[in-house]
Amino acid sequence: MANIIEVAKRAGVGIATVSRVINNSGYVKKETRERVEKVIAEIGYVPNEIARSMTLQRNNIIAFLLPNSIHRFFGELLYHVETVLYEQGYKLMVCSSSERLEKEIVYIDMLKKNRVDAIILLTNNDVEPYLDKRLPMVSFDRRFEGVPFVASDNYNGGVIAARHLLAVGCKHFMFIGDDAQGEQTAVETEVSKRRIGFFEELGKHGITDIINVEYPLGNYIYIPEDVHRTINLHREVDGIFCISDAVAAEVVKNIEKNGRRVPEDVKVIGYDGGESFLNLGKRITSINQPPRALADAIVELVQAQIRKETPGNRIVPVNLNVGETT
Amino acid sequence: MANIIEVAKRAGVGIATVSRVINNSGYVKKETRERVEKVIAEIGYVPNEIARSMTLQRNNIIAFLLPNSIHRFFGELLYHVETVLYEQGYKLMVCSSSERLEKEIVYIDMLKKNRVDAIILLTNNDVEPYLDKRLPMVSFDRRFEGVPFVASDNYNGGVIAARHLLAVGCKHFMFIGDDAQGEQTAVETEVSKRRIGFFEELGKHGITDIINVEYPLGNYIYIPEDVHRTINLHREVDGIFCISDAVAAEVVKNIEKNGRRVPEDVKVIGYDGGESFLNLGKRITSINQPPRALADAIVELVQAQIRKETPGNRIVPVNLNVGETT
DNA sequence: TTGTAAGCGTTATCAC
C-alpha cells in the first residue's frame, strides 16, 4: 500500500509537505496543496495511523475493561461510552473479562503493550496490583487507590427508593442485593451505598426491622434459589428494593408465581433504568442512573488525565422512574 | 518508557537477542536468556506493540461495526465475538453506528487508516461503495458483493416456527417484522428468509391467508403504533411469528393489554433466544440463533481471509425453544 | 549463538 514517500515523489514535493497537507498544519501554497491532494486521490493513498502513533507516542485508543456486554446495563453503558469517545476522536477497544481476574490480568498486560491512551475499569476483582498507575485510568462504581471513579448517586438512590415505597404505603421492607463480596475481594464498591441509603432513610422514619438479603456476586443476572425462598418466607414484606432492575424482574416473577400480586400485595423497585429495559410484562419502577451522563463523566475524567490533570471523582444524579411495580 | 535498546545495553547484548528472548524465537543461550529476562524484570520493560505492528504490517486488531450494544442480541453477539477473538489472540475495536450511514462511513475510513486486520460488518445500510475489498471482511446477516457472510438458518427458522404454531393448534396466522427496507436501502438481508420460510411452510399446509405486517426498520426495539392497531384489528389471528424476541415481547404486552390472553387466545413466537433475555413476565417461545456458534463462524471466516483463503458463507443451525407464549 | 543494520511510515526540527 502506497505511503507518504510515494505521494511526495509523484507530486514532486518533499514528504514534509505531504504531511502538512494531510494534517493541514503549517504553510502550504494553495497550488502545491492541490497538486498533492490530486495525487492522494489518484493513487488512493490512506495515511497510516500506526506509523503516526509511533511518532506521536499516542494512538487515541481507549480500552474499556468490563464484565460483559450481555447484561443490559453494561451493554448500554458501553454503547454510550463508545459514542462519547467517538465524538471526542477516540477509538474504543472492548475487553470483556467475564468477571474473571485471570482474564483481566492478561488484558491489562495486553493494553500496556499496546500503549492504549487510557483504561476504563469496571470490575469487582482486585486488579490493583496489576495496574500501571502512570496510565490514565477511570473506574466505574469501584474504588482503586489513585484511580478516580465515576458512580451514580447510589446513596441518594437508596434514599429515594425508601421514600417512594413509604409514599405508596409500604410497612415492611426488604433489600435484595448481590453486593455481598467480603469473602471474594477487597474492592470497595460504591454500589453498597444503595443499601446504606435505603436503610438510613427508613431508619429516620423509625423503621429498623428491614430484612436484608445479601448474596454473593454471580453473573449479575441469575439469583440463587435460597433468595427466592427467603422472599417467600417473609409474607409480611410489602416493599422490596432490589439492587438492579434485572434482579427486580426476577423477584417480581417469583412473587407472582407464588400467588401474590405486584404491586397490589408487594411493591418492588429496582435500580438502573435506561432504554434497554424490555417492556415485556410489567415496566419496573426504578432508580434511573442515566448511562449517557455516566459516559460523559467517565470520558471527561479520562481526558482530564490525558491532559495531565488530577481530577476528582464524579457522582452522577439519579432519578425515580415510576413503572407498574409500585 | 524503556525500550529494547535500553534492555540490550543493560544486559550487554544486541537488540536482536532481546527480540529473540521476548518472542522466544530463534536460538538464545540459556544464560543469555536469563540475563535478559532479569533486566526486563528489573526495569519493567514492556514491549511496544505499536512498533511491532509497524514492522509486522499487522496489528491483530479486528473491528466490529454494528448498530449498538443496547439491543440484547447485539450486545450478546458482541460479547461472544470478542471472547472468541480473544481466544485467538486478537483485540476488538467496537464501532457503533447507531444505524447511521454517515457514521459508518467515518468509521470505515478510520479503520482503513488504522490498518485493522479485518472488519466484521453488521449493518442495513449500503456501505458497499466505501469498503476496501482488499481488506478481510465478514458480514453478518447481510449480503455485500465479495464479502462472505454468516447468518443463522433464517429460512429453516421460519419453517420451524410455522410447524410449531401448527402443532399447537393455531389456525389463523400473522407475521410481524421490520425487514421492510426496500425504500431505505438496497441491501439484501438474510433476515427476510424468516418470513419466506414461514409463508412457504404454511403454504404447504394449504394456508395462504397469512396477515403480513411489515414496517420499516427503526431501532430494532420500538414498533410503530399502527402495527399494534393492525394486531387488534385481526382478532381472528391465533398464531403470530415475530421477527425478533424484542418485537414478540412488545406484541405479547399489547395483546394482553387489549384483553386477550397469551398463549390461551393467541400464541406468539419470536426469534433470537440467548441468555440475555430477561425473565420478566413470560418467557418467550423463540427460534434460537446461538450467539457463540455465530461468533465462532464469524471468526473462522475472518481468519480464513487473513490466511488469504476465499471462504464461502456460513449458515448456523437454529433450534426451537419453547417458552410460555405458545 | 549473537550482533549490525535496513526497513516499516509517520512527524517535527531546522536549514534554505
Next chain:
DNA sequence: GTGATAACGCTTACAA
C-alpha cells in the same frame, strides 16, 4: 513555503 533528516521501537535477514 519547502525539503532533508533524525527520531519513534521493533523484526529480521545477513554476517560473523
